Amino acid sequence: QVQLVESGGGFVQPGGSLRLSCAPSGSIWRVDTVPMGWYRQAPGKQRERVASISSNANTDYAGSAEGRFTISRDGAKNTMYLQMNSLKPEDTAVYYCYAYIQFTYYWGQGTQVTVSS
Numbered sequence: 718q719v720q721l722v723e724s725g726g727g728f729v730q731p732g733g734s735l736r737l738s739c740a741p742s743g744s745i746w747r748v749d750t751v752p753m754g755w756y757r758q759a760p761g762k763q764r765e766r767v768a769s770i771s772s773n774a775n776t777d778y779a780g781s782a783e784g785r786f787t788i789s790r791d792g793a794k795n796t797m798y799l800q801m802n803s804l805k806p807e808d809t810a811v812y813y814c815y816a817y818i819q820f821t822y823y824w825g826q827g828t829q830v831t832v833s834s
Contacts, residue, residue, distance in 0.1 A: 770790060
């Protein structure tokens, strides 16, 4: 069974930074062998894509994340990251990581990010 564990969310003031982490739990697959990414869902809104990284390390960002967020992965730690800088109140949401494995999307439980003064 594929399980993803997220961490790193929290409360931050506008302009601040956070780094989210996503790692498989109890699995033998590696984060650098499958497409992965991040979505987020704000209260009352639909889930939206934030960033993705392919199995060959190509990255792609939503317009709202471009230039402020960076998706990466560390094969040695078997962990994917989302570095978020210059955070804005509109970035407040629950952030979910996913992995696309054998034609199926697997999701983490989500981590709350709150940006407020």
